[in-house]
Amino acid sequence: MNNPYLLEMNDISKEFTGVKALSNVNFKVGRSEIHCLIGENGAGKSTLMKVLSGVYPHGTYSGDIVFDGSVQSFAHISDSVKTGIAIIYQELALFPDLTVYENIFAGNEIKKGGIIDWNETIVRAKEMLRKVKLDINPEVQIKDLGVGKQQLVEIAKALSKDVKLLILDEPTAALNENDSENLLQLLRELKDQGITSIMISHKLKEVIAIADKATVLRDGQTICTLDASKGEISESVIIKNMVGREIDDIYPKRTNRNFGSNILEINNWTAYDSSLGRKVANNINLHVRKGEIVGIAGLMGSGRTELAQSIFGNPKGYKLQGEMLLDGNKVSFKHTKDAIKAGIAYVTEDRKGNGLFLIQDIKQNISAANLNAIASRGIIEMNEEVKISNEYKRSLNIKAPSVEQLVGNLSGGNQQKVSLGKWLFVNPTLLILDEPTRGIDVGAKFEIYTIMNKLISEGMSIIMISSELPEVLGMSDRIYIMAEGKIKGELNIEEANQEKIMQLATQ
Incomplete structure (x- = not known):
């Protein structure tokens, strides 16, 4: 031809x-x-x-x-x-x-x-x-x-x-x-x-x-x-x-790594899934300090998401055993709203299925987890909702004509930013990010990493679950590696590399 x-x-x-x-x-x-x-x-x-x-x-x-x-x-x-x-x-x-x-x-x-x-x-x-x-x-x-x-x-x-x-x-x-x-x-x-x-x-x-x-x-x-x-x-x-510009290092550096006391501590933590007939998290011991990004690495099916959900008010109804402390105080959540009130937020890996209302607009999604903050006598203050949403649209660089844009019409990266804005609006002290950059381009990744560093500098703590080892290594201060529902190892960022993580993840 x-x-x-x-x-x-x-x-x-x-x-x-x-x-x-x-x-x-x-x-x-x-x-x-x-x-x-x-x-x-x-x-x-x-x-x-x-x-x-x-x-x-x-x-x-x-x-x-x-x-x-x-x-x-x-x-x-x-x-x-x-x-x-x-x-x-x-x-x-x-x-x-x-x-x-x-x-x-x-x-x-x-x-x-x-x-x-x-x-x-x-x-x-x-x-x-x-x-x-x-x-x-x-x-x-x-x-x-x-x-x-x-x-x-x-x-x-x-x-x-x-x-x-x-x-x-x-x-x-x-x-x-x-x-x-x-x-x-x-x-x-x-x-x-x-x-x-x-x-x-x-x-x-x-x-x-x-x-x-x-x-x-x-x-x-x-x-x-x-x-x-x-x-x-x-x-x-x-x-x-x-x-349209050069990004020399996709993982922006943090100069300040001064960590405070433990924000979250879980001891001998076990989550049993009755529908599967097995433990999805088994005897987990983990802690997160103030101002720290803790990475959780592992292969698919290792129990990372299940662990995160068991911490975040246990929406899957796992049978839980063990102890959880927030800021030194023992806590027990019966519902996700209890976790939110206590200062925990969870950005799900499945933004389209569980993270966002695709048929609603940006402002309705951003306000969804904290409606009380923009309500007066049980009625939503529409002007306040627009004002707050525009603030997050600007600060997170959400590319859309206005906050009236339906979330289902946004690109994947902008949907992820809306999901992040929704949970930042609850003003958490601990933010759990589950696969925060899945399906997102390199420019949007850099923006989200920069936002993460800014949040850490303001005193927030982050748990980041990621399947991308360069991301875990590029953004974490400390890394836990999971396999078969168990913590197989803990590495400080100075000693961590892809080979060590994969060795532990495949034990």
Whole structure:
């Protein structure tokens, strides 16, 4: 073929109620290429892919899409699928109560004489699973699989439709290191089979490891396309183009590390989950000092989130044993509101599911955990709510036209800032941050780290749970490592490194 490009998006522009999300974007992807699309949250990456996949149909944007040599006018997602384009979102679109084989061929059923041929479906499902190197029984239900395996089922589903272009939106955001590497290796193998991939990712090490080319978007515009074969894809070059400035050290340094007395202390702390029939936190001893960032590292399933929730008023209803002291006083919380009153706040890892009200606006979300502070005689003072919310919008640099903007319409990074603002409004002394920068670009990460340092300098204490070891090492003063619900070790930041943490996390 004369045309080296499988995909050309020429001068694509897209507006939402006066806000220009994309402005004359040009994006070209070669055949049998792994092309990474990168940029800060709100840069326009997901919008561009929704234009490509038909979520935003032809006529709602300007510009041309040329796919496999032909100009396309997708009216629906089904049109792009028929053409050979498949998109896999961060929130997987699988039916949890159906089997693997039913999911792979959902909407694309194999029929004979108008009746679904289940035997052939299972045979073909096994073929697709072999392609993605997933050795499981296709008759198992999706809900019984881990996130990494579910991700591979999604790819198998795409391959069953003779996909030419596979689009993956933050595919490794919820995966552990092994599952992430397996997925990247699969993309390399699919490339060898002639399948082109576009990967949206904030993990720059993965971009550097896998991309043939990388296109950077900023503020809805194409900034540049970098070519790995020319040595152009490096962390410093990517960051400079993403944020429009150089960030020499993504983890801002703290000069003041003078810690006070213990704010939180838990002794022989055990949380038993009746639904699982096991201890999710087992005989934990941990303390946090005033003005300290304590990191909690560990692999997925190690019990980090369960420990945090057991401290924060025990919303999951675990059976608890042990002792908790706040500022030297023994406490026992029956509800999360008791923990909030005592000065503990918890920013959940699942901002969309548990952290925010997506159908409400910024101001309603920020005030949600502390309505009494803006109420008079049981009635919310609307002007005060707007005033407070605008203060957090400014201080956290939440990018939105106004505090009336629906949170569901914000980028992931800005949603995370709203979630942070919501809990800062309760004025906590101890802030628990669970995966605070998951799915967030490098510029927004730097902003959140800077906010964390500012809070610490003002006397707050922070527990930070993170799966990213560079983040744990870059921001913590002290680190606890968990595995199988237990604390496996404690490291001061001066002695900690990735090897020591992983050694303890895999004991």
